[in-house]
Amino acid sequence: MSELLDLSTAQAAQSVRAGDLSPAELLSAYREQAEADELGAFLWLPEEPLGVMGTAADAPLAGVPLAVKDIFCVEGVPTTAASRILEGYRPPYTATAVERLAAAGAPMLGKTNMDEFAMGSSNENSAYEPVRNPWSPDRVPGGSSGGSAAAVAGGLAPWSIGTDTGGSIRQPASLCGLVGLKPTYGAVSRYGMIAFASSLDQCGPITRDVTDAALLLRHLVAGGRDPCDSTSVDFPQEIELPSSEDLGGLRVGVVPELSDAATIDAGVKTVFDATLERIEELGGGVEQISLPHSEHGLSAYYVLAPAEASANLSRYDGVRFGLRSGDGDLLSLYERTRADGFGDEVKRRIMLGTYALSSGYYEAYYGRAQRVRTKIAEDFRAAFERVDLVVTPTSPSVAFRLGERTADPMAMYMSDYCTVPMSLAGLPAISIPAGLSEGLPVGFQITGPAFSENRLLAAAHALEQAIGFDSSPARGKAGAPAR
Amino acid sequence: MIDREQVLHVARLARLDLTKAEVERMASELSGVLDHIERIAELDLDDVEPTSHVVTIENVLRADDSRPSLARERALAGAPDATDSGFRVPSPAAAAAADGS
Numbered sequence: 274m275s276e277l278l279d280l281s282t283a284q285a286a287q288s289v290r291a292g293d294l295s296p297a298e299l300l301s302a303y304r305e306q307a308e309a310d311e312l313g314a315f316l317w318l319p320e321e322p323l324g325v326m327g328t329a330a331d332a333p334l335a336g337v338p339l340a341v342k343d344i345f346c347v348e349g350v351p352t353t354a355a356s357r358i359l360e361g362y363r364p365p366y367t368a369t370a371v372e373r374l375a376a377a378g379a380p381m382l383g384k385t386n387m388d389e390f391a392m393g394s395s396n397e398n399s400a401y402e403p404v405r406n407p408w409s410p411d412r413v414p415g416g417s418s419g420g421s422a423a424a425v426a427g428g429l430a431p432w433s434i435g436t437d438t439g440g441s442i443r444q445p446a447s448l449c450g451l452v453g454l455k456p457t458y459g460a461v462s463r464y465g466m467i468a469f470a471s472s473l474d475q476c477g478p479i480t481r482d483v484t485d486a487a488l489l490l491r492h493l494v495a496g497g498r499d500p501c502d503s504t505s506v507d508f509p510q511e512i513e514l515p516s517s518e519d520l521g522g523l524r525v526g527v528v529p530e531l532s533d534a535a536t537i538d539a540g541v542k543t544v545f546d547a548t549l550e551r552i553e554e555l556g557g558g559v560e561q562i563s564l565p566h567s568e569h570g571l572s573a574y575y576v577l578a579p580a581e582a583s584a585n586l587s588r589y590d591g592v593r594f595g596l597r598s599g600d601g602d603l604l605s606l607y608e609r610t611r612a613d614g615f616g617d618e619v620k621r622r623i624m625l626g627t628y629a630l631s632s633g634y635y636e637a638y639y640g641r642a643q644r645v646r647t648k649i650a651e652d653f654r655a656a657f658e659r660v661d662l663v664v665t666p667t668s669p670s671v672a673f674r675l676g677e678r679t680a681d682p683m684a685m686y687m688s689d690y691c692t693v694p695m696s697l698a699g700l701p702a703i704s705i706p707a708g709l710s711e712g713l714p715v716g717f718q719i720t721g722p723a724f725s726e727n728r729l730l731a732a733a734h735a736l737e738q739a740i741g742f743d744s745s746p747a748r749g750k751a752g753a754p755a756r
Numbered sequence: 757m758i759d760r761e762q763v764l765h766v767a768r769l770a771r772l773d774l775t776k777a778e779v780e781r782m783a784s785e786l787s788g789v790l791d792h793i794e795r796i797a798e799l800d801l802d803d804v805e806p807t808s809h810v811v812t813i814e815n816v817l818r819a820d821d822s823r824p825s826l827a828r829e830r831a832l833a834g835a836p837d838a839t840d841s842g843f844r845v846p847s848p849a850a851a852a853a854a855d856g857s
Contacts, residue, residue, distance in 0.1 A: 363834065503816040506813065572796045573796060575789060591836060594835060597836035603847065603848045604771075621785060623770050623772065625786060631766060631769060641799075641801055644806050645801065650807060682788065682789055683792055697810075
């Protein structure tokens with residue numbers, strides 16, 4: 274069985290297709306792992322294993338079960354976004370992303386833990402329980418898709434989907450030694466994905482390797498534009514399964530504003546620099562470029578995302594679904610429901626966003642942040658006239674200890690330093706594990722122009738082959754985390 | 757910087773009933789974050805257009821055909837307090853009076 278869990282998803286799918294493995298066997302093996310979860314990775318598992326379709330073996334994803342972040346609505350299944358305000362909520366419809374992957378042959382294994390409403394970088398903002406990092410259980414898995422990352426890293430799930438608003442797929446992938454891809458904004462339908470900041474939110478895969486990420490992305494975008502999400506667009510090509518082994522002729526840009534920032538830990542920088550050498554060994558050319566406004570990305574992001582969140586989260590008012598508190602009048606119903614139902618970080622962001630949008634402050638904060646966003650997008654456009662891809666560290670640090678950054682919101686927000694500029698510009702970005710520092714995984718982030726996912730995946734694949742990162746030390750620890 | 761009075765004003769706008777302790781903490785935490793954010797005040801952004809959406813799409817409209825919508829009983833199924841035909845709430849008149857509007 275441990276060999277079964279060591280198979281990459283593409284390998285497992287191949288065994289299923291060859292008739293060496295049945296989808297039911299695969300599901301029950303992972304189901305057993307997920308039931309023994311001591312990482313806090315899952316918020317919900319079906320009581321009975323979800324039936325595998327008789328045709329799963331012939332489906333493109335061959336019945337390989339998928340862990341789904343609890344931000345995706347699934348009809349009749351508890352969907353909380355890890356918030357008390359949605360405790361007991363069972364949506365009347367299913368998110369397009371989940372529906373498409375199920376139709377391609379990836380049934381849902383369970384719903385994974387996360388930071389409440391995807392707000393956080395450590396998964397400590399879950400209203401239910403924090404998630405532990407399978408590499409070291411006294412450390413965080415990152416966030417907000419921390420449960421999705423921990424489940425895959427710990428071998429509780431073969432692969433998963435998460436969401437990324439300012440780094441919520443890439444940073445947990447980095448901290449858990451996994452591949453995490455945030456697609457170009459609009460590539461994947463947001464229908465049924467509980468909204469945090471609608472102009473930034475994107476769904477994407479968290480997987481053990483680059484090929485698995487390509488496979489999931491292929492089926493996430495394959496159906497084309499979703500009429501239920503007016504911001505979704507047709508992906509201009511089919512997503513190819515990467516086979517590239519070298520980076521010959523590729524021009525890669527390094528951004529000193531991000532990779533040399535004081536916030537980047539020395540151990541992370543060492544792995545980053547070693548990866549740049551690998552790029553050159555593989556035939557790629559590395560040159561310095563400048564994204565002069567990227568250092569202001571975090572400021573713009575922490576105005577725009579909370580501003581959008583404050584509007585999106587106004588729907589949680591105790592009237593149509595979820596929690597209701599209060600004592601009599603309607604105003605008290607609203608104010609008490611929201612006070613009781615939201616956690617500290619969600620309240621903080623609603624306050625920040627409401628303040629930034631309030632009369633007298635709107636132009637100084639929201640208006641300026643929107644202009645910074647324009648400058649950041651322009652910086653990237655200029656950079657991509659000189660280079661094919663831009664690379665940075667994913668996270669300024671390796672996985673930090675539980676509780677280490679909870680007292681200081683700004684210290685936590687700094688986790689997103691290298692990931693928010695791409696989000697603001699709507700660009701695709703992938704994080705791959707590039708090595709270890711202090712025995713913990715370090716991620717390497719690759720970004721390209723809009724809809725350049727195939728280029729990104731090819732480069733990531735070539736680097737992955739050369740790096741040969743071993744993710745197995747974290748697997749199988751789910752049942753008995755070393756303490 | 758944001759003071760206690762501003763926190764209370766914004767909490768009222770956001771329909772959040774904060775405890776006294778939360779108000780104090782929020783004032784200091786938000787001030788810390790705003791200190792960082794205010795660095796964008798130094799940038800020259802006079803001739804820069806704002807961006808609200810990064811992908812160029814316009815006039816996304818569907819054909820004006822009627823189609824089935826979510827059945828009423830399913831839409832009401834998750835409500836904390838529903839009637840046969842809608843969501844029940846306390847009288848808004850009491851809220852308006854309390855709000856001073």
